[in-house]
Amino acid sequence: MNHEGLDAQTFNNIFIERLDTVDGLQKMAAAGAAFVRSKIREIGFARRILPPESVTRADLTRAVDHDTLVKIVDIEHESKAKAVNFASEADERYIMGKRYQLPFFKIESEKFIKSEAELMAYDYPVTKVIEENSVKDIQRIEDVKFIEYAEAAVAITGKRIVSAATAVDRKEINSLFKMIDYDQLSVGCVLLNSVDYDDWMIQPATEIGSPLASEVTVEGYKYQTLMNRKLVVTNKHDIVLPGESWAFTEPAYLGNNFILNDMKFWIKKEADLVMWKTWEYLALGFGNIKSIAKIELDVPNPIPAQVSV
Amino acid sequence: MTTIMDRTVPVAEDLTTEEHRLQVLRGLEKAHRVDKPYATGETFEMGEWAVLNADGKCERASATPAVCYLVFSGTDRWDSKATGQVTIFMATQLIVKTTKYDASATYAVNDLLTVKDLGASESHVTRHTAGEVAVAKVVEVGTDYLVYETMSPVAIG
Numbered sequence: 001m002n003h004e005g006l007d008a009q010t011f012n013n014i015f016i017e018r019l020d021t022v023d024g025l026q027k028m029a030a031a032g033a034a035f036v037r038s039k040i041r042e043i044g045f046a047r048r049i050l051p052p053e054s055v056t057r058a059d060l061t062r063a064v065d066h067d068t069l070v071k072i073v074d075i076e077h078e079s080k081a082k083a084v085n086f087a088s089e090a091d092e093r094y095i096m097g098k099r100y101q102l103p104f105f106k107i108e109s110e111k112f113i114k115s116e117a118e119l120m121a122y123d124y125p126v127t128k129v130i131e132e133n134s135v136k137d138i139q140r141i142e143d144v145k146f147i148e149y150a151e152a153a154v155a156i157t158g159k160r161i162v163s164a165a166t167a168v169d170r171k172e173i174n175s176l177f178k179m180i181d182y183d184q185l186s187v188g189c190v191l192l193n194s195v196d197y198d199d200w201m202i203q204p205a206t207e208i209g210s211p212l213a214s215e216v217t218v219e220g221y222k223y224q225t226l227m228n229r230k231l232v233v234t235n236k237h238d239i240v241l242p243g244e245s246w247a248f249t250e251p252a253y254l255g256n257n258f259i260l261n262d263m264k265f266w267i268k269k270e271a272d273l274v275m276w277k278t279w280e281y282l283a284l285g286f287g288n289i290k291s292i293a294k295i296e297l298d299v300p301n302p303i304p305a306q307v308s309v
Numbered sequence: 310m311t312t313i314m315d316r317t318v319p320v321a322e323d324l325t326t327e328e329h330r331l332q333v334l335r336g337l338e339k340a341h342r343v344d345k346p347y348a349t350g351e352t353f354e355m356g357e358w359a360v361l362n363a364d365g366k367c368e369r370a371s372a373t374p375a376v377c378y379l380v381f382s383g384t385d386r387w388d389s390k391a392t393g394q395v396t397i398f399m400a401t402q403l404i405v406k407t408t409k410y411d412a413s414a415t416y417a418v419n420d421l422l423t424v425k426d427l428g429a430s431e432s433h434v435t436r437h438t439a440g441e442v443a444v445a446k447v448v449e450v451g452t453d454y455l456v457y458e459t460m461s462p463v464a465i466g
Contacts, residue, residue, distance in 0.1 A: 078327040091334040100316040152319040285318030
């Protein structure tokens with residue numbers, strides 16, 4: 001799927017011609033899968049916060065209620081030491097392990113169909129078409145489920161602050177971190193909306209110091225961390241609303257993100273119609289619901305007179 | 310009666326915490342853990358107490374306190390469903406920490422405890438009153454938990 005050295009139209013012609021043979025079809029399907037996999041890693045925020053782990057059928061368990069698969073993950077059990085006298089002894093503990101199960105589900109793109117003639121009319125590589133129409137849709141659903149489960153977690157733990165502040169600053173981020181730190185956990189990652197990230201960059205010199213304020217004014221905030229935690233910024237304003245900032249622990253203390261047999265890409269040519277779709281089997285969840293915190297600021301709509309179009 | 314929550318994603322409980330319903334702090338090594346069948350329709354969780362009926366089967370407490378036994382392994386487990394039995398402690402003195410108690414009562418260290426149905430099919434410890442069968446004695450009163458020492462059930466006036 002590498003089109004280096006070829007213009008887009010030539011690349012597209014070769015792409016379509018290869019689909020006319022069985023061998024070419026197989027090669028294009030394999031190349032398409034590799035391309036989709038590489039691209040999806042780049043654009044979803046869920047995967048950057050909780051990196052996926054590839055599993056096979058042998059790693060999973062069948063569900064008893066239906067024909068689906070689950071993975072059961074152990075949670076480290078609690079234990080305590082005690083200061084006691086020489087003649088005494090500590091408490092007993094009958095170990096009772098806890099675990100949770102992650103059910104697998106499928107995320108699948110639409111089945112895209114295009115005539116070869118129309119595909120050849122594109123001025124940009126067909127890989128771009130696949131990226132626009134498959135990869136982004138799938139990783140978007142991953143992000144949606146990620147935030148959905150994170151919302152469910154903070155609803156139970158109460159690690160959700162509603163603040164009257166109208167812009168994110170160090171004080172608000174500090175409040176966010178403290179909700180994680182309080183449970184003897186450590187924040188590994190901060191997820192910001194790009195609108196809030198814009199606010200972060202205009203903090204006054206009296207807040208962040210003159211050298212940094214000057215630097216950010218000219219070059220923007222060019223660091224990969226925020227207050228020494230990994231920074232992830234998303235422009236998906238409909239998933240992470242402006243004013244919403246999230247904190248997560250390191251993945252080991254957060255949860256699991258399993259992909260069964262990696263992502264699949266299918267492509268077929270039937271007469272003059274080229275069709276393809278992409279899917280994956282995913283199990284995502286947070287085993288430690290205390291490892292997530294959220295702050296909601298009263299950020300005004302950046303477009304004052306926004307109308308629906 | 311509460312039941313174990315479904316631990317399927319999205320998880321709705323804090324799984325990093327220890328088992329609160331019953332922790333045996335002392336006496337487990339030499340405890341007599343005995344399986345007894347439970348009467349039809351009866352359910353138990355660990356930390357509750359079971360009364361043996363005339364057939365030798367476990368029932369939940371009635372409004373009148375009687376001799377009863379601490380449940381170590383209840384009917385919410387698959388092994389219990391398979392065997393039709395719950396595991397109870399018999400002829401054993403234990404110190405236990407539990408969240409299975411009558412939270413509406415107030416307790417002090419050394420209070421005697423009994424087990425009776427308080428009106429909602431409870432089968433866990435509550436404060437003892439004169440003449441009732443006592444099954445345990447309070448050792449520590451915590452926030453949302455009790456630590457008590459079990460004793461041979463005996464009517465105490």
